[in-house]
Structures are given as structure tokens and as C-alpha cells.
Amino acid sequence: MKMGVKSANALRLTVSYIILIAIAVCCLYPAIWVLVSSLRPGTSLFSPTFFPEKFTFVHYKELFTNNRFQYGTWYLNTLKIATLSMIFSTILTTLSMYALSRFRFRGRKSTLTVMLVLGMFPGFMSMIAVFIVLLQLNLLDTHAALILVYSAGSVLGGFIVKGFYDTIPRSLDEAARMDGATHLQVFVKIMLPLSKPMLTYVALTTFTGAWVDFIFARLVLRSKENWTLAVGMWDLVNTSQNSNFTLFAAGAVLIAIPITLLFVFLQRFLVQGLTSGASKG
Amino acid sequence: MNRHRGIAGILSFLFMGLGQLYNRQFIKGLIFIVVEAAALFYFIPNLGKAFWGVITLGEKTQGFQKVGKVMVRVEGDHSIYLLISGLITLLVFAVFLIFYIMNIRDAYVTGKLRDNGGQPAAFKQSWAHLTDKNFPYLMLSLPALGVLFFTIMPIIFMIMLAFTNYASPNHIPPKSLVDWVGFETFTNLLTLKTWSATFFGVLSWTVIWAVIATVTTYFGGMLVALLVESKGVRFKKMWRTIFILPYAIPQLISLLVMRNLFNGQFGPINQYLSYFGLGKLPWLTDPLWAKVTVIIVNMWVGIPVSMVLIMGILTAIPKDLYEAADVDGATGFQKFKIITLPFILFSTAPILITQFAGNINNFNVIFLLTNGDPVNGDYQYAGSTDLLVTWLYKLTLNNSQFNMSAAIGIIIFIIIASISIFSYRRTKSFKEEDMIQ
Numbered sequence: 154m155k156m157g158v159k160s161a162n163a164l165r166l167t168v169s170y171i172i173l174i175a176i177a178v179c180c181l182y183p184a185i186w187v188l189v190s191s192l193r194p195g196t197s198l199f200s201p202t203f204f205p206e207k208f209t210f211v212h213y214k215e216l217f218t219n220n221r222f223q224y225g226t227w228y229l230n231t232l233k234i235a236t237l238s239m240i241f242s243t244i245l246t247t248l249s250m251y252a253l254s255r256f257r258f259r260g261r262k263s264t265l266t267v268m269l270v271l272g273m274f275p276g277f278m279s280m281i282a283v284f285i286v287l288l289q290l291n292l293l294d295t296h297a298a299l300i301l302v303y304s305a306g307s308v309l310g311g312f313i314v315k316g317f318y319d320t321i322p323r324s325l326d327e328a329a330r331m332d333g334a335t336h337l338q339v340f341v342k343i344m345l346p347l348s349k350p351m352l353t354y355v356a357l358t359t360f361t362g363a364w365v366d367f368i369f370a371r372l373v374l375r376s377k378e379n380w381t382l383a384v385g386m387w388d389l390v391n392t393s394q395n396s397n398f399t400l401f402a403a404g405a406v407l408i409a410i411p412i413t414l415l416f417v418f419l420q421r422f423l424v425q426g427l428t429s430g431a432s433k434g
Numbered sequence: 435m436n437r438h439r440g441i442a443g444i445l446s447f448l449f450m451g452l453g454q455l456y457n458r459q460f461i462k463g464l465i466f467i468v469v470e471a472a473a474l475f476y477f478i479p480n481l482g483k484a485f486w487g488v489i490t491l492g493e494k495t496q497g498f499q500k501v502g503k504v505m506v507r508v509e510g511d512h513s514i515y516l517l518i519s520g521l522i523t524l525l526v527f528a529v530f531l532i533f534y535i536m537n538i539r540d541a542y543v544t545g546k547l548r549d550n551g552g553q554p555a556a557f558k559q560s561w562a563h564l565t566d567k568n569f570p571y572l573m574l575s576l577p578a579l580g581v582l583f584f585t586i587m588p589i590i591f592m593i594m595l596a597f598t599n600y601a602s603p604n605h606i607p608p609k610s611l612v613d614w615v616g617f618e619t620f621t622n623l624l625t626l627k628t629w630s631a632t633f634f635g636v637l638s639w640t641v642i643w644a645v646i647a648t649v650t651t652y653f654g655g656m657l658v659a660l661l662v663e664s665k666g667v668r669f670k671k672m673w674r675t676i677f678i679l680p681y682a683i684p685q686l687i688s689l690l691v692m693r694n695l696f697n698g699q700f701g702p703i704n705q706y707l708s709y710f711g712l713g714k715l716p717w718l719t720d721p722l723w724a725k726v727t728v729i730i731v732n733m734w735v736g737i738p739v740s741m742v743l744i745m746g747i748l749t750a751i752p753k754d755l756y757e758a759a760d761v762d763g764a765t766g767f768q769k770f771k772i773i774t775l776p777f778i779l780f781s782t783a784p785i786l787i788t789q790f791a792g793n794i795n796n797f798n799v800i801f802l803l804t805n806g807d808p809v810n811g812d813y814q815y816a817g818s819t820d821l822l823v824t825w826l827y828k829l830t831l832n833n834s835q836f837n838m839s840a841a842i843g844i845i846i847f848i849i850i851a852s853i854s855i856f857s858y859r860r861t862k863s864f865k866e867e868d869m870i871q
Binding site: 162165166169172177179183186187198199200203245249252253255269270271273274275276277278280281282285286301308309335336337361365367372383386387390398401402408412413416417423424 | 514522570661679681685742826830836
């Protein structure tokens with residue numbers, strides 16, 4: 154009897170491990186494949202073997218030296234846009250969601266409802282109108298336009314942040330208020346240190362959002378030297394997918410690496426953010 | 435005794451800030467006067483034009499006029515610019531009106547305070563009041579302005595477009611004018627055969643896609659989470675990190691890579707199939723296979739998120755429930771069926787519905803992987819795997835059917851809104867039932 158349970162258990166574990174390994178292979182395969190492809194000599198998508206006979210960094214070099222791409226410039230552009238949008242949207246989102254979570258003021262309920270309703274429209278329904286507004290403000294083909302739009306739009310996704318502040322006990326700020334702190338002081342001295350996981354979550358998601366957006370960026374940025382990585386990548390894929398696959402692979406690896414590393418290292422915060430937002434529904 | 439409140443109120447009604455000056459709040463009064471002066475300066479030339487523009491959408495068509503002996507092109511009205519700038523002016527006017535009413539109220543309240551023998555607040559005090567009692571308004575005003583002009587205004591604009599004939603080839607400014615047509619766009623979409631066939635085709639695929647995509651990622655995620663967390667499995671942290679990887683890679687990259695992986699001619703997937711002696715599959719080029727492919731790839735992208743969520747819930751299940759079940763001699767499967775599954779389902783029901791709504795609008799997977807293709811000859815500007823959103827995108831950016839795409843946007847909104855209301859009701863009933871916690 155005891156042996157039966159034991160061997161049944163061993164069988165169960167073996168099956169579990171086999172499934173886990175199979176899933177892990179599925180998860181890792183595309184990533185490893187594109188990494189290997191980026192190091193393969195030649196340009197074609199087709200390759201007789203998974204690992205090439207020899208590895209080469211020539212595609213990475215080409216990205217930065219071929220003047221058909223301005224990969225270096227795009228990288229700097231993207232870094233600038235993503236960082237600035239991240240800073241602005243994090244500040245805007247945390248401050249406004251803090252206000253919505255902590256204060257009971259007239260119009261609070263309707264603000265929350267309006268936020269919910271606005272979130273239900275497909276995002277790029279507004280694209281054309283925003284485009285015309287930017288045209289009239291003379292902001293087309295500038296990075297400021299992208300930063301402005303990304304930051305202005307980020308507030309609507311702030312429900313997770315509000316849910317997070319809802320969970321921090323009120324007695325904390327009430328005590329500080331008793332001691333004569335202003336609202337801003339309470340926020341900076343007490344709330345900010347507590348909201349580190351949330352700040353990381355918001356900063357990370359807005360940074361990635363700006364890093365990979367190609368829909369809006371493609372619409373706004375017209376001249377090649379102003380492009381972001383995502384736009385450049387999209388262009389590369391559309392113009393020469395099969396003829397220059399290895400180059401695409403190299404570009405893809407360079408775009409994905411910073412984001413992937415950030416995600417993996419900040420996993421803990423992400424998981425906290427996802428689950429705390431979820432339990433609030 | 436109520437002289438002051440009346441006079442101050444009326445003065446502020448006549449011109450912003452006068453009531454404040456009357457109440458001896460000089461700095462505040464001056465600021466308000468400057469605001470009104472600026473407003474008058476802006477609204478006098480613009481407001482009438484804004485109303486005219488929004489109502490008529492322009493009256494003069496672009497044309498040629500004989501000046502002397504040569505024909506000269508005369509610029510006509512640009513209906514779309516008129517509509518947008520009119521909308522912006524009207525919105526600014528609304529913000530101004532709110533401010534104006536607040537100004538009257540402020541003068542009245544301060545006057546009342548003086549009637550009752552109080553002192554009107556000095557500027558310093560008013561400022562302190564603003565940062566203290568009105569702190570939330572102060573914090574929200576900047577984001578609210580951003581949302582007003584970059585989200586609300588565009589949405590109103592698009593809703594209005596659905597009721598115009600703004601579409602290629604006959605009504606594209608500046609060449610020609612755009613007009614209000616009422617519900618014609620919607621009737622065309624639903625009754626005109628070319629449009630309605632596409633609409634109902636795309637709509638039904640959107641619903642099928644959303645159901646399958648949600649169910650597969652949800653139960654896939656649950657399976658993976660249960661496997662990793664099950665008793666006896668080691669290196670839990672390593673497994674979790676590996677499985678989270680698809681979520682960590684930006685979708686833009688992973689989906690474009692997938693597009694190459696599934697390439698029918700040269701892609702490695704087909705290469706492996708032929709290696710095992712199987713034929714090549716038309717992953718992205720056959721209508722049915724393309725649908726299968728997007729669902730498979732979506733599982734790869736979506737399972738990690740569900741996995742993370744469900745892992746979080748698994749740790750929240752009280753251990754004593756399992757202990758009690760052990761005492762009663764329940765088998766592993768019974769424990770899963772009676773404790774784990776109901777617990778997960780109850781706490782994730784709202785997320786399930788949000789994910790369903792999200793999948794209806796899942797632009798990235800379709801657009802980056804298949805771009806809506808393969809082309810469907812029976813459809814108007816749409817391919818076999820197009821969802822409503824990607825169709826909307828194509829109609830706007832590639833085919834200039836702005837009114838149609840706006841109408842579709844409104845329909846998507848109605849679908850999502852009804853799902854959300856339903857979900858909200860349900861979560862409320864869950865909370866009232868007190869099934870958990």
C-alpha cells in the first residue's frame with residue numbers, strides 16, 4: 154500500500170516535470186531562436202540547422218554603421234522619450250490617484266465613472282483628432298508631442314494605483330495631519346516611501362509602453378532621424394522581412410533586452426502590482 | 435444686512451473679479467480680471483465662428499475663380515479643421531464658464547461672511563485654503579486638463595464623425611466639404627450588403643476569438659500555476675521565471691518574431707514538420723489555419739499573465755481547508771474540485787470578464803502577426819482574421835473611411851460597456867454573497 158502511494162507519487166512528479174519542461178521549451182524557444190538567428194552569418198530566414206556553423210556580430214555592427222538605419226539615433230530618441238514620459242506619467246498618476254483614493258470631495262464619484270467609461274473606447278479612436286490637434290499646435294514630428302500624449306493618457310490607467318492607496322491605512326496620514334503636516338508633506342514623507350512597489354510598477358509599464366509604441370509614434374514622427382526604435386523596426390520588417398531577416402533579429406534583440414531584463418529583475422513588483430490591481434477588480 | 439453678498443455677487447456676475455475687489459480682496463480680484471480680459475480677447479473673435487463651424491461644417495467649397503485672365507484657386511472651408519477647432523473652443527468655453535460660476539459663488543460667499551461681520555480672507559489665506567481644503571482639486575486639475583483635450587475631446591470628435599459623411603472618395607477636405615448625415619452611416623453599415631457582410635463576419639469572428647482566447651489563456655495559466663505550485667515540484671522560482679519570460683519580452687518584438695517562426699516557406703516550424711516527414715502547413719496564409727495560429731500565439735503571450743494572477747490567489751487559499759479535507763480522506767482530485775477550483779473561479783471572475791473585454795480589443799496580436807490577412811474577397815477592406823479594432827484601424831489609416839470607422843468604434847464601445855456593466859453587477863453580487871472572506 155505504502156509502496157503504491159510512493160510510486161504513484163513518483164509517476165505524478167515525472168509527468169509534471171515532463172509537462173513543465175515541455176512548456177519551458179515553448180517559452181524559451183522563440184527567444185533563443187531569434188538570439189541565435191541574430192548571430193548567424195548571411196541574411197536569410199531559412200537555416201538548415203538550428204545552430205549556425207560559426208557565430209558573427211556583423212549584423213549588430215551593421216545596425217549602427219549602415220546609413221539606411223540610424224539605429225544609434227533611434228536608440229537615444231527612444232530612451233529620451235520613454236524616460237521623460239515615465240517621469241511625467243508616474244508623477245501625474247500617483248498624485249491624482251492619491252487624491253482620488255484619500256479625499257472625499259464633490260465630483261469624486263463622477264470622476265471615477267468618467268475614467269471607467271473613457272477606458273472603454275478603443276484607444277486609437279482618438280488618433281485622428283489628436284493628430285489634427287498636434288498639427289495645429291505645430292507639434293508634429295517632435296518628441297514633445299509623444300511625451301505629452303503618453304503622459305496625458307497615462308492617468309486613465311491609474312485604477313491599480315488607486316486600489317493600492319486604498320489599502321494603506323488612513324490612521325497613518327491622519328496622525329501626520331494632527332502633527333501639522335500639509336497634504337503635500339504627508340504625500341512626500343509618508344506615502345511615497347510606502348508606495349515603492351506601486352511606483353516601480355507604474356514607472357515600468359509607462360516606460361515599456363513608450364518604448365514599444367509604434368502605432369502613434371509612426372503617425373506623429375515623420376522624418377527618419379526623429380524615429381523611435383519601434384517605428385524603425387516596423388519599417389525594417391515591412392520593407393525587407395525575408396531578405397534581411399538576420400538584421401531584423403539583431404535589432405529585435407537590442408530592443409527587447411533592456412525591457413526583458415527590467416521585467417525579470419523587477420518581477421516581484423510586477424506580480425504585486427498585477428495581483429493588487431486584480432483583487433480590486 | 436445682506437447688502438454685501440448681493441452687491442458682490444452681482445458685481446462678479448457683471449465682470450469677473452469686481453466682486454472680489456468690492457470685498458477688498460485685491461490680488462484675487464486683479465487675477466480674476468486678467469483672466470476675464472484674456473477670455474474676452476480669445477472668445478470674441480472665436481466663439482461665434484466655433485458655433486458656426488460645428489453646426490454647418492463649412493459652406494464654401496474649394497474652387498477656381500477668374501481673376502483677370504487667369505484662374506486662381508480659392509481656398510474653401512476645411513470641414514474637419516472647423517469641427518475640431520470649434521470643439522476645442524467650446525470646451526475651453528465650458529471650462530471658462532465653470533470658473534466664472536465659481537467666481538460669482540466666491541464673491542457671494544465672501545460677501546455673506548462680511549454681512550455676518552467676518553473679515554474676508556487675505557490672499558495668503560486663500561492660497562493656504564487652496565492647498566489644504568481644495569488639495570484634491572489642485573492635484574487633479576492638471577491631469578484633468580490633459581485628459582480633457584487629449585482623450586475626451588478626440589472621443590467627442592470621433593463620435594460626431596460617425597454622423598457625417600467624412601469618407602473617401604467624395605468627401606475628403608480640403609477638396610470638398612463634409613456634411614452632417616444623421617444615422618446614415620449606421621444604416622449603411624447594417625443594411626448595405628457590402629458593408630453588412632463584412633461587419634457581421636468580422637463581428638462574429640471577434641466574439642469567437644475573444645471567447646477562445648480568454649478560455650485558453652485562463653485555463654492554460656491555471657494549469658501552469660497548479661503544476662508549478664504542486665507538492666514535490668522543485669525549483670519553483672526557476673520555473674516561474676522561465677514562464678514569465680513571454681510576458682517580459684515586448685509584444686512588438688515577440689509577435690514579429692512569431693510571424694517569422696510561422697512563415698510558411700522558410701519558417702523553422704514548417705522546417706521541423708517536414709523533418710518529421712509531415713507536410714508544410716499554411717500557418718498564416720490559409721483563413722482557417724491563420725485563425726488557429728493567432729490563438730496558439732495568443733496563448734504563448736497570455737498564459738503568463740493568468741499564471742501570475744492565479745499563483746497569487748493560490749497562496750491566499752487558507753491551508754486549514756486542505757487539512758480538513760485530508761482528515762476526511764479526500765483525494766487530490768477531490769481537493770482540487772471542491773476547494774481549489776471554486777476558490778480560483780470566484781476570486782478571478784471579474785478578471786476573466788476584463789480579459790474577455792480586453793481580447794475583443796486585442797489589437798497587437800492580430801495586427802502584428804497577420805495584419806488581418808489572409809485577404810478575404812467578400813469583405814470590404816478587411817481580411818479573414820481582422821477583429822473589429824483592426825478593421826477600424828485599417829478603415830481609418832489605409833482607406834480613409836472615417837465615418838464608418840467612427841461608427842464601428844461606437845459599436846465596440848457599446849459592446850465593451852455592456853460587458854463591463856454586467857461584470858460590475860456580478861462582482862457586486864459576489865461581494866454581497868460573501869462567498870470568500
